[in-house]
Amino acid sequence: MTAAAIPTLSSRGVKMPAVGFGTSQLGDCAEIVASALKVGYRHIDTAWKYGSEQGVGDGIKRSGVPRKDIFLVTKVSHEYLKEDAFAKSVEESLERLQTDYVDLLLVHWPAIDGTPLAETMGALAKARREGKTRHVGVANFNIALTEEAMKLCPEPLSVLQAEYHPYLDQTKLLAYCRKVGLLFMAYCPLGRGRLFNDPVLAEIAQAKGKTLAQVALRWLVQQGNVAPIPRSSNPRHMAESLEVFDFTLTEDEMKRIHELARPDGRIADPKGRAPKWD
Numbered sequence: 658m659t660a661a662a663i664p665t666l667s668s669r670g671v672k673m674p675a676v677g678f679g680t681s682q683l684g685d686c687a688e689i690v691a692s693a694l695k696v697g698y699r700h701i702d703t704a705w706k707y708g709s710e711q712g713v714g715d716g717i718k719r720s721g722v723p724r725k726d727i728f729l730v731t732k733v734s735h736e737y738l739k740e741d742a743f744a745k746s747v748e749e750s751l752e753r754l755q756t757d758y759v760d761l762l763l764v765h766w767p768a769i770d771g772t773p774l775a776e777t778m779g780a781l782a783k784a785r786r787e788g789k790t791r792h793v794g795v796a797n798f799n800i801a802l803t804e805e806a807m808k809l810c811p812e813p814l815s816v817l818q819a820e821y822h823p824y825l826d827q828t829k830l831l832a833y834c835r836k837v838g839l840l841f842m843a844y845c846p847l848g849r850g851r852l853f854n855d856p857v858l859a860e861i862a863q864a865k866g867k868t869l870a871q872v873a874l875r876w877l878v879q880q881g882n883v884a885p886i887p888r889s890s891n892p893r894h895m896a897e898s899l900e901v902f903d904f905t906l907t908e909d910e911m912k913r914i915h916e917l918a919r920p921d922g923r924i925a926d927p928k929g930r931a932p933k934w935d
């Protein structure tokens with residue numbers, strides 16, 4: 658799919674490609690990121706914590722795709738949520754990414770050291786006012802924390818990033834995001850591969866003449882305000898994951914996939930760091 662053909666999602670001032678490219682666990686990923694951009698991705702997700710920012714910056718340079726054409730996302734880790742540490746983390750991210758600004762800056766996880774949320778939201782808003790990010794948001798916040806963040810942040814939050822795939826029910830969080838207009842960026846959209854033997858997804862994939870991964874991603878994008886960010890180091894998979902806008906799941910197929918959610922479906926649930934999930 659050409660980059661221009663990827664639909665965009667917009668809300669609260671932000672406009673972003675409806676599918677992004679994840680870069681956790683990829684390490685020095687310059688070649689992979691350059692391939693993803695070549696295949697058509699224009700939305701790249703990284704984080705200070707992933708150790709992939711340098712590779713993302715190098716990959717963007719190597720690809721020849723103009724920086725302004727890419728929706729670039731990074732995150733500040735939970736250890737750096739106090740004002741000074743936050744600003745330093747953003748500077749380091751920009752240096753590694755070899756850019757003056759990102760398109761979206763997220764708080765990666767809520768604080769666990771008692772840092773007041775107001776202080777972190779102040780630091781996030783300051784990064785935006787200083788032009789270091791075009792938009793701001795949060796990741797791994799529950800509804801109560803997101804609500805508080807929206808009240809405390811002097812700049813409008815646009816995006817919530819959270820785990821979402823067919824094995825995890827996110828009905829409540831998604832309904833909340835819809836109500837307040839936050840776009841939902843879905844991480845681990847392929848359940849880090851755990852979905853790949855699922856018989857229901859396999860059956861629907863066969864009926865549609867699509868791959869199982871494409872069906873899982875279609876289920877996400879068809880929900881309207883959800884943008885999945887699959888990670889891959891395989892150019893064939895990268896390309897396949899963008900080809901999810903040329904077919905539609907029926908209401909019954911959507912429902913059957915919703916019913917796959919399991920109580921133990923959550924993957925990213927670090928002890929002592931995760932909030933009380935909704």
Ligand SMILES: NC(=O)c1ccc[n+]([C@@H]2O[C@H](COP(=O)([O-])OP(=O)(O)OC[C@H]3O[C@@H](n4cnc5c(N)ncnc54)[C@H](OP(=O)(O)O)[C@@H]3O)[C@@H](O)[C@H]2O)c1
Pocket residue numbers: 678679680681682702703765796797818819843844845846847848849850868870871886887888889890891893894895897898925
């Ligand atoms: N905010 C947070 O706390 C947080 C937490 C976790 C993840 N994330 C973000 O979300 C991104 C995605 O999540 P994830 O990396 O954990 O897992 P994921 O995207 O759900 O799954 C990645 C796995 O799926 C395979 N894959 C990808 N596309 C495929 C396709 N079309 N067909 C078949 N297999 C395919 C990949 O293998 P191949 O390489 O062989 O294709 C890889 O093993 C991360 O990279 C990161 O950017 C954010």
